[in-house]
Structure formats: structure tokens, C-alpha cells
Amino acid sequence: MTVHGRRVEVAEIMGTAISVHLIGEVDAGAFDTAVAACFDELRTVDRVFSPYRDDSDILRIARGELAMADASPWVAEVARGCPQAEAETGGLFSAMWSGVFDPTGYVKGWSIERAARAHLAPLLENRGAVAVGVNAGGDMQLFTAVGADWAWNVAIADPADRSRVLATVRVRDGAVATSGLAERGSHIIDPRSGRAARDVASATVVADSLVRADVWATAAVVAGFADLRWISRAARTTGMVIDASGRVRRWLDGVEVTATVAGPSLLSAS
Template sequence: MHHAEHVMGTVVSIDLADDLPEATLRGLVGDVCAWLHEVDERFSTYREGSEVCRFRRRELTLEECSPDMRLVLDACADLWRSTDGYFDAYAAGPLDPSGFVKGWSVEVASARLAAAGSTNHCINAGGDIRARGLSSSGKPWRVGIRHPWEADKLSWVLSLADAAVATSGTYERGDHVFNPRTGKPARGLRSVTVVGPDLSLADAYATTALAMGTPGIEWLTKFIPDGYESAVVTDDARAFTTPNLPAAV
């Protein structure tokens, strides 16, 4: 079953390849969509009444926030410490945890699907992807990474059976990632893709490396022992990959 949902400012594609009754599959899709809309309502920086906006205006104390809000704030604080400040939910000014929230929400959605019996699925939220099991063809899921200059071409095609993929770049949304050391838009890297076991971390690592610029290429290699591989394209069109990137043959 395939379903596309407009939520969180993008189109989320949900593909279920399980041999389950259609009514069950529809119910699973409905649960995923309901969760993603809940996340959007809570964490949108564009909705005046969202929880994150109310917290930014100090209408809510930390103690009054929801468990999900406190979890996200704690995760962003941990990432700020572990990345030497390069992952900064305040880099552009007011609190904006979007660099963590989208990947986290899709990771949670995938875990919920797995717990409900869907062991073969793929969720794609605007390039933040969580895949489990096999596709409807009985083969691993294939994920194309867009060429950062030519929209009709791909830089890499990945083969995934149980992994997350996150890509952060400047070629679609422009200057949306800032270097917190300079306060200016990130420069040096055009596209950063991270593949690993957890989408929330893959998303955060990709955003962090983009913020770092070219030093982010070497920084990403420290996560190889944890199962995170990467593919990077620089502003001057050089390409780098870690040794075990799951590229399709």
C-alpha cells in the first residue's frame, strides 16, 4: 500500500509491503498520519498556537511542557554538547528544534509500525527516510540521493533493508542551516547524506556536518563504529563517501 500525506511542510510517502489485510494496512497508515500531524501541531515554528511557539514566548514553563517537548529539548541539548555547539537549536535565533524533530518523528512512526506488525515498510519525509524489511519486490528498498545541482539526476542509489537515511543540503531550501560560530549561513558543503540505524541521529549528524562545512567530512567518520556511513558533496563539486556506504550495485 502506498500513501502520500501533506504534513510538516512536505509530502510524506508511506509504503507498506506487508502481507496484511487491506483494512489493517489502512489503519496503520492512519495511525502514522495522525502521529505526524500531532508532531506538526506541537513543534511547528509557523503555528502561533503550537507548543514550541508558546514555549518560545514563555507562555509555558519547561515543567508545563508535554513529555515529547521535554524529550526533544533534552535531545537537542545533548546534541549541542556532543557536537561542540555545532548542532544548535538556537543557531538562527529563536528556538527551532526542526533539525531533530522531523527525523525523530519518522523514527518513532516506523517503530510504531513495527510494534503493530508491519515489518516491511518505508517512510520518506522529504528526504528523511526510515526503511525496514523488504520492498514489495522482495528486495531491499532502493533510495536515490538527488544530485545537488541537476534535479533530474542522482548522486547515489542506496540499498536498504533496515536503515535510516537523512540528507541535508543547501540546494533546495537555500540558507536554512547556520554555522553557530559565525552566525552566518553554512558554507563549504552542498549536500550531506548520513545512513545509519536511527533517523533522529542521522538527521542531526547531517545537519551538524553541513553547519561545520568541510571539517564536517572528517567529523562524520567518528560515527562509523556506531554504524553511520555518509556521502558528501562539497560546494566545489568534490564527492566523498565512507567505506561501507550501502550503495546499490
């Protein structure tokens, strides 16, 4: 049996809906196995890193009950990645802002990308497979088979009206991450002040990997709408930030390309 056209599988993990999308024809058994392995890995990641489970490795480390050396090897891997992200963003992202190791803002993008590359991307080696991707609450890691005439069309929603699309971006192989106040309120902390970042309603970043896109989306929210000086450091990213009044700023590879107000003109086609 083969999977024809498009197939989607969804699971609730990490407190959000995570969906796997396959375009093309792949043996159904191979697809089911890959999806199950992907979801199982993400459930394990949640058990290790969840800030809501008393028995997670990350909370046991914070309470002094578990040494990092005795925790899951994933903890050490994330602990190496977080300082690199802090240095790259010039301190706009930090897993140590509270004095306790808290990689919550890093783990989602890291784990989704890791699981997708390990379990989903290999499906494209099957003849007939066109594209495969994963969407975790709007954060996406996307792949397209070499030579395939396909690109993912990703819609960027208006944070004030989720039914309204402000822009679309075509991605063959890459990642998209969105952060901001629209979905979860003021949950992102500015590590420089310890206060909640409140200026950016939504920040969307397109990059080659989800961990980078996720880190830079967080950094964009922390920096605020008025400050785009950081985009020169965010090499090979494209994105947009939207403030509470609907103003939009966009950049491409370190250069701002527009600054305007969200409105009907953004939806018109040329």
C-alpha cells in the same frame, strides 16, 4: 481483503509530502489503520513544534507564555535529546544557538522515526508483509521483515540536477537523511558563528535511526566540505557530501573512502 505487491499512501504534513510504502501482503484494514495513526501523530507533532504556528507549544515557550513543564511531554523528550546530539556532534548541531530553545533541526527526524517505529514497523508482524518504510521529503526510516529477501534501493540525487542519480545505497533496516542548500537555500545556521552554512550543497547520511542520520546530515552541512574530521565521532554512519562545484566526499564508519568530482563515471556499473 489484503494489500498485494506495493501500496503507497501520501499526506502533506510539516510542509512536505510524507509517504508510507508497504511491500507485501497485509490486511488492508490493518494497513489503513497504521497509516492513519502515523499521519495523525505527525500532525500532532506539527501542532506542538511548528515554528510557523503562533499557537504551537514551542513558540509559546519562546514567548514566555508556556512553561516547558506544562507543554506536551514530547517537548521534554526532545529537550533531552538535543543536548545529547550537540555533545555527540561536538557543537556542530545545537538547539540553543540563538539563546532560545529551537529544536527545528531535531524534530523532523525524531518524529518520523518515532511514528514509524510505533505504527508502521508492527505491520511486519503480519504474515506476508515484506517491508515498510516512510519517506518525508527525502528523509527515510525503513524496515524489512526478518528473513525477507528484500532491501530498499535509495537513490542519492545530484543537488545541481535532481533528475541525475549520483549513487544508490541498499538499506534493509535503517534510515537515510539529506540536508543542504539544494532544496531550501541557506536555511541551516552554524551554531558556532550564528551565520548560515553555505559550503555544502547536499549531505546524505545513512544510519541506524533517522534522528541520528538527520542530526549528522545537519552537522555535515555546518562542518563544510573541507572538514571531515567529525566523521570519526559519527560511529556507524555512511554518507557523502557534495559542494556547489560538484565535488564529492564519502565516508564509511568513520573513514573517508573517496574524494572525487561528480561526473558520468559515478553512474557506471562494474
